[in-house]
Amino acid sequence: MNADISLQLQQQVQRAFEEKLALRIVGGNSKAFYGCPVSAETLSVAEHRGVLNYEPTELVITVRAGTPLKEIETLLDDEGQMLPFEPPAFSEHATLGGIIACNLSGPRRAYAGAARDYLLGCKIINGKGEILTFGGEVMKNVAGYDVSRLMAGAMGSLGVLLEVSLKVLPKAETEATQLFHCSSAEAIDKMHSWSQTPLPVSATSFHDSMLRVRLSGAGKAVIAAVNHIGGDAMENADQYWQDLKEQRLEYFNTEKNLWRLSLASDVESVIVENTDEDDFLYEWGGALRWLKSDVPAEIIQAAVAELDGHASLFRPAGVFRDGEQSTIFQPLTPGLMRIHKNLKQAFDPNNILNPGKLYPEL
Amino acid sequence: MNMNDNNMQSGNKVSLLKELLKFLPEDAVLHQAEDLHPYECDGLSAYRHLPMIVVLPDTVDQVQSILRLCYERKVPVVARGAGTGLSGGALPLDNGVLLSLAKFKDIINIDAKRRIARVQPGVRNLAISQAVDQFGLYYAPDPSSQIACTIGGNVAENSGGVHCLKYGLTVHNIQQLKIITIEGELLTIGGSGLDSAGYDLLALMTGSEGMLGVIVEVTVKLLPRPESAQVLLAAFDDVVKAGEAVGNIIAAGIIPAGLEMMDKLAISAAEDFVHAGYPLDAEAILLCELDGTTEEVSEHVLKVREVLQNNGATEVRTAKDEAERLTFWKGRKAAFPAVGRLSPDYYCMDGTIPRKQLPRVLKTMADLSKEYDLPVANVFHAGDGNLHPLILYDANIEGELERTEEFGGKILELCVEVGGTITGEHGVGIEKINQMCVQFNSLELTQFHAVKAAFDPLGLLNPGKAVPTLHRCAEFGAMHVHKGELPFPELERF
Numbered sequence: 001m002n003a004d005i006s007l008q009l010q011q012q013v014q015r016a017f018e019e020k021l022a023l024r025i026v027g028g029n030s031k032a033f034y035g036c037p038v039s040a041e042t043l044s045v046a047e048h049r050g051v052l053n054y055e056p057t058e059l060v061i062t063v064r065a066g067t068p069l070k071e072i073e074t075l076l077d078d079e080g081q082m083l084p085f086e087p088p089a090f091s092e093h094a095t096l097g098g099i100i101a102c103n104l105s106g107p108r109r110a111y112a113g114a115a116r117d118y119l120l121g122c123k124i125i126n127g128k129g130e131i132l133t134f135g136g137e138v139m140k141n142v143a144g145y146d147v148s149r150l151m152a153g154a155m156g157s158l159g160v161l162l163e164v165s166l167k168v169l170p171k172a173e174t175e176a177t178q179l180f181h182c183s184s185a186e187a188i189d190k191m192h193s194w195s196q197t198p199l200p201v202s203a204t205s206f207h208d209s210m211l212r213v214r215l216s217g218a219g220k221a222v223i224a225a226v227n228h229i230g231g232d233a234m235e236n237a238d239q240y241w242q243d244l245k246e247q248r249l250e251y252f253n254t255e256k257n258l259w260r261l262s263l264a265s266d267v268e269s270v271i272v273e274n275t276d277e278d279d280f281l282y283e284w285g286g287a288l289r290w291l292k293s294d295v296p297a298e299i300i301q302a303a304v305a306e307l308d309g310h311a312s313l314f315r316p317a318g319v320f321r322d323g324e325q326s327t328i329f330q331p332l333t334p335g336l337m338r339i340h341k342n343l344k345q346a347f348d349p350n351n352i353l354n355p356g357k358l359y360p361e362l
Numbered sequence: 363m364n365m366n367d368n369n370m371q372s373g374n375k376v377s378l379l380k381e382l383l384k385f386l387p388e389d390a391v392l393h394q395a396e397d398l399h400p401y402e403c404d405g406l407s408a409y410r411h412l413p414m415i416v417v418l419p420d421t422v423d424q425v426q427s428i429l430r431l432c433y434e435r436k437v438p439v440v441a442r443g444a445g446t447g448l449s450g451g452a453l454p455l456d457n458g459v460l461l462s463l464a465k466f467k468d469i470i471n472i473d474a475k476r477r478i479a480r481v482q483p484g485v486r487n488l489a490i491s492q493a494v495d496q497f498g499l500y501y502a503p504d505p506s507s508q509i510a511c512t513i514g515g516n517v518a519e520n521s522g523g524v525h526c527l528k529y530g531l532t533v534h535n536i537q538q539l540k541i542i543t544i545e546g547e548l549l550t551i552g553g554s555g556l557d558s559a560g561y562d563l564l565a566l567m568t569g570s571e572g573m574l575g576v577i578v579e580v581t582v583k584l585l586p587r588p589e590s591a592q593v594l595l596a597a598f599d600d601v602v603k604a605g606e607a608v609g610n611i612i613a614a615g616i617i618p619a620g621l622e623m624m625d626k627l628a629i630s631a632a633e634d635f636v637h638a639g640y641p642l643d644a645e646a647i648l649l650c651e652l653d654g655t656t657e658e659v660s661e662h663v664l665k666v667r668e669v670l671q672n673n674g675a676t677e678v679r680t681a682k683d684e685a686e687r688l689t690f691w692k693g694r695k696a697a698f699p700a701v702g703r704l705s706p707d708y709y710c711m712d713g714t715i716p717r718k719q720l721p722r723v724l725k726t727m728a729d730l731s732k733e734y735d736l737p738v739a740n741v742f743h744a745g746d747g748n749l750h751p752l753i754l755y756d757a758n759i760e761g762e763l764e765r766t767e768e769f770g771g772k773i774l775e776l777c778v779e780v781g782g783t784i785t786g787e788h789g790v791g792i793e794k795i796n797q798m799c800v801q802f803n804s805l806e807l808t809q810f811h812a813v814k815a816a817f818d819p820l821g822l823l824n825p826g827k828a829v830p831t832l833h834r835c836a837e838f839g840a841m842h843v844h845k846g847e848l849p850f851p852e853l854e855r856f
Contacts, residue, residue: 057609058716080615109556116532130805138714139527139746140786142520142569143794143801144829146533147812149565158561170615192475196498198586198655221658262555271437275791287556308554330559335549340560342816347809358560 001052004064006131006162007121012043013160016352025354026076026325027066028093031102033315035155035357044099044159047266053137054101056081059168060120060137065161072096076168084112084169086203088245090257097161103153106245107203107214110265110284116152118167124151124159127348138166150343156354157362158347172202172216176226180204180211184277185268189213190229191285192266199225205244207251214241244283247315251281253292256319259300261290263309272303290314297327298344304328326360337361364583371457375414377480378435378459382417390465392416395729401442405507406450406793410743413440413454420465422540422548422578429576430546432459435734438822441572443515446507446711449791451519451571451827461576463514470579476554477584478537483514483577487521490582490733491497499584502529505787507641512701514577520569522787524620527745528653531787533568541567541575545825552581566813567801572824574817588653591619592663593687596675597644600624601604604646604773605720607673608744614669616662620651621745625724627696627704628752635700640692641677648744649694651687661822694741698752701739705754710737713777714786717747725777729781734769736762748786751796790828798828801836807832 011094016023019291022040026032029046049066056079063072069089076082087099100122105114121135124147135141135148151159187206191213194201200217212234215225226233234240243249252258262269265286269277272295281290293300297313304311310330332340337359344351344362356362375393392398393415403412414437419425432439438458445452454460466482469490471477474497479490487508489502504523505511509523517539520532529535539554552564555836567574600606603621611618626634626645633640640647648670652662663680670678681687693700702708715723724740731738739752749772755766774784774797784790784797798807810829814821830838 025503055718057613058718059612060716103557103562113530113534114557116565117530126809132806132809136781136783137716138746138782138786140522140531140714140743141783142787142789142812143783143785143798144790144806145574146520146565146569147809147813149533149562152562152565153557154561169617170612173615195477196474196586198588200655202660212413217654218658218661220661221655222706223654224657262553262557264476264554284556310553310555310559312559332560333550335543335553336545336563339543339549339563339816343561343813346812346816 002064003047004050005048006125008126009043009045009048009160009162010131011308013125013127013352016041017127017129020350020352022352022355025101025160027095027098028068028091029214030091030094030154030215031087031098034102036360038357042353045160046093046095048162049095052291058137058141060165062137062165063096064161065333066095067099068092069094069096075350077171080171081168082171083118083166085109085115085118087115096164099154099162101154101156101161104360107205107241107283108288110204111202112169116149119148119152119164120167122148122151122161123163124161125233126159127350127353131162132159135165139167151317155357157344157358158353160353167224174222175202175214175216175237176222177212177214177234177240178229178231178232179225180231181209182211183209184280184282187282188266188268188286193315194229195285199228203241204283204285207280208278212240253318256292256294257313258294258315259311260314261289261291261304261309261311262287263289263304263307264348267307269308270303270307272300301327301330328359332359365547365802369682374435377542378415378431378437378702381431381799382415382428386417386419386424390418390420392418401445401462401701404442404445404450404452405448406453409450409453409792411456413460414457416460417463418462418465422542425461425542425576425578426546426548427763428459428461429542429544432822433544433546433820436820436822438825439576440824441514441518441576443512444486444510444520447515447519447791448712449785449793451791453790453792453827454496455825456579462579463512463576466514466578469658472497474499478581479578479584480581481513482581484512486515487511487513494584497722497736498587501582502535502585503532510674512578513582515824517568517577517580518570518572519787519789523746524622524743528619528620529585534835535622536564536568536580537583538581539564539567540579541577543575544820544822547576548578569789571791571828573678573814574823575830576823579640588619590656591651591653591687592659592689593649593651594663594666594683594691595640595679595681596648596650596670597677598640598648599644599744600674601646601675601724602721603674604648605717605744607648607670607675608717610673611666614665616652616665618650618666618745619653620649621743623647623742623744624648624694624697625740627700627737628741631700631704632693632697633740634697634744635703636687640693642677642706647689694820697739697741701752701754704739705737706756706758707754709753709755709770710784711770711773712748712788713774713782714746714748715777715780716781717744719780719782723749723776723780727773730769730772734765736766736769743786746786747782771797780789792827795827795830795834798830799838804832804835807835811815
């Protein structure tokens with residue numbers, strides 16, 4: 001099953017570069033809903049798979065980008081380790097390359113960091129068909145620009161990920177989840193009072209008038225923290241956090257657009273017409289809010305911009321209409337867009353890698 | 363430089379001065395040789411150049427005007443914070459403007475609830491932690507020069523420290539930057555949330571060594587101060603056993619806040635200097651700091667002690683109180699100046715390796731040490747594989763500096779060979795620019811140059827640093843460069 005098809009992938013990119021043909025990069029095709037659809041020849045990375053290096057005591061794993069997330073998580077789990085950013089899979093076919101390209105992180109993100117924070121290095125094919133390696137397998141590395149992290153969240157528009165090295169961490173010895181019935185304002189207050197103190201909080205969520213907090217760490221530390229914060233013990237908590245991460249909770253069962261809002265954690269409420277409190281689900285101590293809404297993108301993005309945050313259309317309810325492609329992600333300022341276009345040009349001069357996936361200009 | 367160039371340059375200087383003085387007060391523009399001398403080098407003092415002009419703006423508007431002017435006139439600009447960098451990143455250019463951000467010293471805003479602080483680039487690293495201490499918070503990255511180095515410089519170098527394994531580098535601990543492009547445009551990168559739209563320019567800017575833009579504001583993330591911290595000191599009769607113990611602590615599921623190793627030469631130097639009570643018969647010692655809640659720390663101290671003993675530690679001590687904890691650390695933190703007392707000069711290296719390669723790297727370094735007839739003391743951020751070998755030499759003995767440089771270069775190349783990197787936290791600057799040719803191939807270097815051009819198409823920001831030209835790499839080997847002793851001898855270097 002494990003195979004190195006990097007040369008084959010390189011040849012396909014080289015040909016596309018020469019012929020100026022666009023490519024749609026696909027791993028497990030588990031996140032096709034995310035970003036603007038690209039209609040182009042497929043560059044399939046899924047067969048480029050296999051774990052290249054994993055030594056638990058080095059806290060580093062290097063894999064080919066097409067390696068399924070599930071396979072990696074099982075391997076780490078056997079050694080009592082984990083990907084600390086708790087990435088969502090959305091399908092059993094999800095690949096690590098796809099996770100990194102989208103920079104997706106789960107409930108632990110606010111307390112442990114995002115996918116990009118654990119990225120140590122990567123090997124890519126740029127838009128000219130050149131295979132390049134940046135970063136490495138060590139924790140500290142400041143040689144050259146941080147091109148690896150630039151790949152996280154670029155959605156394939158700057159390079160095709162071939163290999164990825166990530167820092168991993170030991171799993172917590174114990175976890176417990178406490179439950180509170182409260183209003184959103186009380187939830188915001190509680191989450192912030194916890195974050196001011198060195199409690200071992202590893203996840204928070206609020207929806208349907210319920211605040212949940214997960215504590216992870218050494219046994220005695222978790223018990224002490226539970227006693228400190230109070231609330232009711234939650235049963236089947238592991239399943240709950242899994243369902244939250246994978247968006248299988250009842251909240252996510254909707255006919256409306258699902259928006260992802262990233263903003264300052266203590267924002268009390270985001271005022272968007274025709275929405276009420278039940279349309280929101282809070283994560284990350286308040287810094288991530290999901291919103292179910294059919295209100296036009298411009299209105300949601302303007303409201304969030306007012307709060308110095310950004311909004312992206314995470315799961316569109318239907319197909320895109322003309323003109324909507326440019327509003328999937330929060331519009332950039334002209335200055336930032338100029339830099340983005342220059343960077344795109346620097347990595348992909350013929351504009352062949354996932355063109356338009358992130359922004360129509362890229 | 364021929365006569366014509368000289369004339370042209372002095373003509374440029376006069377007219378540039380005239381333009382600068384239109385929007386800057388006289389005392390913010392230095393151009394006489396005696397005023398320029400303090401800026402001729404950074405922490406890598408063997409490299410010296412007088413800049414053409416030094417400017418000391420104190421508003422963002424002024425920075426924008428300076429950059430616009432330099433862009434129009436195609437004058438190179440080197441930004442500088444406190445000048446504590448160890449790789450010559452702030453080395454001025456004789457045809458360029460040195461842009462000092464030293465006057466940007468304000469902490470603009472502390473938001474304890476959001477756990478962030480918005481600060482100007484000239485604010486010292488330690489000053490941030492001191493200012494937010496009243497809220498029970500601190501800024502985690504702690505480079506050894508933290509009493510003097512500025513946050514703008516920390517971002518430019520992606521500074522680390524002794525707590526990186528658990529708390530990350532600068533890139534993990536900032537949320538927003540305001541930068542001025544070479545064209546004079548103000549860009550805000552990042553935002554109030556945990557991520558932002560588009561490419562991760564925050565990561566790209568971090569560690570970019572002043573090559574992409576000038577940082578005029580930094581929003582840092584703050585952490586609650588740990589409730590408790592404890593340190594263990596373990597002695598080993600074999601460096602390899604100490605290295606294995608590090609791996610086994612991590613295998614036990616524990617991420618220490620700090621995990622430091624010193625070899626015999628470093629131990630004896632430190633002990634002579636600060637009398638920390640280190641065991642002098644040991645081949646290596648490990649310092650392992652654990653922090654967190656009181657319960658967590660006490661549980662982990664027991665576990666770590668057991669791991670150390672099982673790995674053949676000849677002695678394990680747990681600091682009995684805060685005073686002893688600080689004493690344990692004192693020797694480690696004084697290791698650089700302590701080693702400095704053994705020899706007229708020393709040269710500090712900064713490579714990172716996969717930890718499992720430690721025995722091989724130490725063995726090869728010992729062999730090289732014999733070959734070059736130069737002693738090496740080793741201090742090592744063992745948790746994250748960051749080596750700081752200190753080569754002892756005497757610059758007054760003819761040829762010894764050159765031998766030291768060659769030896770140092772071989773150590774960096776060895777780091778690359780075993781899968782590591784030529785710089786863990788000090789940056790490339792001018793010092794390691796040749797070794798960049800070893801770590802990266804010409805396609806990768808070309809990609810770096812293209813990244814720079816995306817921000818700075820004329821190549822005016824800190825030209826000649828961090829990324830070598832392909833031409834330079836071709837000539838690498840015939841080069842002869844000088845490296846030297848540290849200024850700021852009063853600073854702890856670890």
